[in-house]
Amino acid sequence: MKVVRFFYQNAIGWGKYDAKTDCIHTSMAESSQLHTFSDVIVYLQQAEESGYEEALPASAVSLLAPVLPTKNILCIGKNYSEHILEFDGSDRDIARVKEKPIFFSKALSSITGPDSPIVRHEGVTHAIDYEAELAVVIGKRGIQIPKERALEYVFGYTILNDVTARDLQKDHQQWLLGKSLDTHCPIGPWIVTTEELKDPQTLAIQSMINGELRQNSNTRHMMHDVASLLETLSRGMTLEPGDVIATGTPKGVGMGFDPPKFLRHGDRVEIVIEGIGTLKNVVD
Numbered sequence: 382m383k384v385v386r387f388f389y390q391n392a393i394g395w396g397k398y399d400a401k402t403d404c405i406h407t408s409m410a411e412s413s414q415l416h417t418f419s420d421v422i423v424y425l426q427q428a429e430e431s432g433y434e435e436a437l438p439a440s441a442v443s444l445l446a447p448v449l450p451t452k453n454i455l456c457i458g459k460n461y462s463e464h465i466l467e468f469d470g471s472d473r474d475i476a477r478v479k480e481k482p483i484f485f486s487k488a489l490s491s492i493t494g495p496d497s498p499i500v501r502h503e504g505v506t507h508a509i510d511y512e513a514e515l516a517v518v519i520g521k522r523g524i525q526i527p528k529e530r531a532l533e534y535v536f537g538y539t540i541l542n543d544v545t546a547r548d549l550q551k552d553h554q555q556w557l558l559g560k561s562l563d564t565h566c567p568i569g570p571w572i573v574t575t576e577e578l579k580d581p582q583t584l585a586i587q588s589m590i591n592g593e594l595r596q597n598s599n600t601r602h603m604m605h606d607v608a609s610l611l612e613t614l615s616r617g618m619t620l621e622p623g624d625v626i627a628t629g630t631p632k633g634v635g636m637g638f639d640p641p642k643f644l645r646h647g648d649r650v651e652i653v654i655e656g657i658g659t660l661k662n663v664v665d
Contacts, residue, residue, distance in 0.1 A: 383571040383658075384425065384537065387442040395421050396433065398571055405442060406433035418449040418623025422520060422536065446494040446568040447539060448518060451621040453486035454566060456543060457610060458556070460603050460629025467637035475604075482605045482613060487543070487627075488561035495569035498665035499544055501646065502562050506546035509565075509644040509664070512630035513588035513596050513652040515581060516541035517607055518572050519624040526615040531608035534620065537574040538581055540652050540660040541627045542567040542588075547636050547643070567650075567662045568625070578656045581607045585655040586631060590648055598631030600654075 383398040385405055395415060396407030408428060415421050459465050460482065462475045493499070501509055520536025544566065550559030578584075581600060588596040605613075610626060635642040644650065648664040 382425070382429075382574045382577060384421075384447055384574065385571045386445045386447045388445055389437060389442045393445065395424065396437070397425070397428075398439065399436075402436070403439045404436040405439055406436050408434040410434075418451075418536075421449065422622060444495050444570050446492050447570075447572045448492070448568055448625050449623040450489060450625050451623055453488055454492070454541075454625050454627055455614060456485050456487055456560070456627040457605065457629045458483035458485055460605055461598065461631040462602070462604060463598075463632035464630060464634070464637075467632045467634070479604050482610060484614070485556045485560065487566050488557070490563060491544075491561045491566035493564040493567050493662075495567065495660055495662070497567065497662060498564065499542075499567065499644065499650065499662050500562070500564045500665050501644070502546070505562070506549055507643075508547040508636075508641070510545045510547050510635040511588055511590065511595075511644060511650050511652075512543035512545060512634055513586055513654075514541045514543050514627045514630050515584060515586060515600055515654055516568060517581070517611070517626040517628065519620045519626070520622055522619060522621055524615050524617070524619040526611055526620070528608045528612040531611035532575065532581075534611060535575055535607070536622065537572040538578055538657060539568055539572045540570075540654050540657055541625070542650065542652055542660060542662065543627055543630060544644075547641075567660055569660050570658055573657050584657075585653075587653045588633065589651045589653070590642070590644070592649070595635075595642075596631050596633030598633075600628070602631065603628060
């Protein structure tokens, strides 16, 4: 199932996208009253059993980020070895990250949806970069989750662009500000649930800027797979339905080029992940 969150006739609703008919199946009156992601999950389960009331043409709605996290976006840094090397890292750096994953967060205020503009924030930063990432959406509350059961807690997967102000990231040492400017966390276009996408470690992942292929890898190259990350994160921290974990980006980001290829006004950013689709945004 492809779960979407959307804006239609002055209300926000939830539903299921049907690619064959290019329609969104929903019960608008009910779905517009949902307040938590747990409510969304229950609504979808009931609608699958009893049926949806409406089928809206996709062209009639505006898709929004399909998430309702309870905490900051949880992110994993340097989870692909070649990405470490493109930042002048070493084999020693790779070995260190393999031993212990790097975690940081993006503020919820940075979230934006598919087809929404990425704001450059001129005067604040001059080094906006893109990062294609597989994002995990939690579906069941859990703490101390063992690796062998970790995927049972996943509702589905989506695409996330970890847009980064490289100069702020460097200047402030801690990454939060450089990762959290408004509109610098595009997510979407939908969540693909686990019954449709069973294995998150076999997915091709790419980014393209104005049609130019920049990143081209596969999630099998993660140093810490999804199950391991959930096990580590949940040691002492409860994961809640709707929480989003961004799993790191492969090589090919703008900072990795000589000279760097940072995002500019009018750039079209497309991130494609196999089994999910394409997240598209334009730089404003």
